[in-house]
Amino acid sequence: MLEKLKALEEEARAAVDAAADLEELKGLKVRYLGKKGELTALLRGLGSVPAEERPLIGKEANDLRQKLEQMIDRKESRLKDAGKSGQWEKERIDVTLPGLPTVLGQRHPLTLVLDEIKDIFYGLGFQVAHGPDIETDFYNFEALNIPADHPARDMQDSFYINPGLLLRTHTSPVQIRAMEKRAPQLPVRVIAPGKVYRRDDDATHSPMFHQVEGLAIDKNITFADLKGTLLLFAREMFGSGQKIRLRPSFFPFTEPSAEVDISCIMCGGDGCRTCSDTGWLEILGSGMVHPRVLEVAGYNPKEVTGYAFGMGVERIAMLKYGIGDLRLFFSNDLRFLKQFS
Numbered sequence: 001m002l003e004k005l006k007a008l009e010e011e012a013r014a015a016v017d018a019a020a021d022l023e024e025l026k027g028l029k030v031r032y033l034g035k036k037g038e039l040t041a042l043l044r045g046l047g048s049v050p051a052e053e054r055p056l057i058g059k060e061a062n063d064l065r066q067k068l069e070q071m072i073d074r075k076e077s078r079l080k081d082a083g084k085s086g087q088w089e090k091e092r093i094d095v096t097l098p099g100l101p102t103v104l105g106q107r108h109p110l111t112l113v114l115d116e117i118k119d120i121f122y123g124l125g126f127q128v129a130h131g132p133d134i135e136t137d138f139y140n141f142e143a144l145n146i147p148a149d150h151p152a153r154d155m156q157d158s159f160y161i162n163p164g165l166l167l168r169t170h171t172s173p174v175q176i177r178a179m180e181k182r183a184p185q186l187p188v189r190v191i192a193p194g195k196v197y198r199r200d201d202d203a204t205h206s207p208m209f210h211q212v213e214g215l216a217i218d219k220n221i222t223f224a225d226l227k228g229t230l231l232l233f234a235r236e237m238f239g240s241g242q243k244i245r246l247r248p249s250f251f252p253f254t255e256p257s258a259e260v261d262i263s264c265i266m267c268g269g270d271g272c273r274t275c276s277d278t279g280w281l282e283i284l285g286s287g288m289v290h291p292r293v294l295e296v297a298g299y300n301p302k303e304v305t306g307y308a309f310g311m312g313v314e315r316i317a318m319l320k321y322g323i324g325d326l327r328l329f330f331s332n333d334l335r336f337l338k339q340f341s
């Protein structure tokens with residue numbers, strides 16, 4: 001009997017040592033210590049042992065039970081620790097690995113150009129003014145001396161919300177708002193950047209695009225001030241060798257009016273495809289603020305004069321960066337946008 005107990009101990013020790021996981025260990029516990037386990041089965045044979053040997057064998061059996069329990073407990077905690085460190089191994093951070101690249105965005109080409117335009121005019125003492133995208137017929141047309149039968153007032157050319165309200169077709173209404181706000185203070189020097197809307201859609205026209213309006217009102221402002229300001233702008237924006245050319249034009253809210261060209265930035269004026277062999281590129285509309293506009297906005301046209309201009313931001317960006325299709329600005333194609341970082 002004692003030998004059988006000894007053998008059982010050896011067998012159990014080997015099995016517990018070899019147990020690979022908690023599941024297997026649980027099986028061993030049942031097998032050796034359970035109600036139907038091997039130790040219990042051995043002790044059932046105690047009846048055939050001579051009475052005087054029983055106490056000794058009983059004691060040995062109890063000792064063995066305790067040893068087996070300890071053995072299994074110790075193995076259990078070892079398996080549990082191993083499991084935990086396995087977990088840590090999986091979660092460990094390898095600080096020697098290269099980091100994940102941080103994808104940085106960059107400003108949109110239109111924002112870049114707009115910021116540049118603003119900086120140039122800040123340097124000349126201009127402030128930024130804003131007006132609403134949804135504008136009244138009064139500010140968009142009426143106050144700007146645009147007659148009722150003007151084609152821009154046609155439902156086919158503008159986005160109307162109702163007969164008196166529309167998406168502004170230009171930034172010129174901000175001229176009126178800026179003057180109303182300041183009159184009779186002098187001087188007024190504002191630029192008004194923003195979105196404008198027209199019913200157009202092709203490679204060079206988008207239903208929404210951006211303009212920057214310029215307005216200067218003071219005593220004794222002349223056409224020469226307009227010309228000098230625009231020449232400086234052209235040189236800051238496109239390079240110090242720039243020339244400008246003013247062509248007579250017409251806008252209801254300026255008199256006289258001029259369209260302004262810059263010397264072609266592709267060929268320098270020799271003539272090429274970009275400038276259709278003229279050597280010049282049109283970049284903005286301008287003129288001296290019409291007396292009626294000054295009056296509506298609260299200034300006395302007998303005492304003050306002023307100039308105004310309006311330029312297309314997309315057009316300037318296309319020229320500056322050599323972009324052929326206006327729609328690229330609005331397609332959110334990263335291959336395009338990433339070229340401006």
Ligand code: PHE
Nearest residue numbers: 170172285286287308309310
């Ligand atoms: N508002 C005119 C346009 O959109 C541009 C302009 C602005 C012309 C100011 C003269 C003075 O075409």
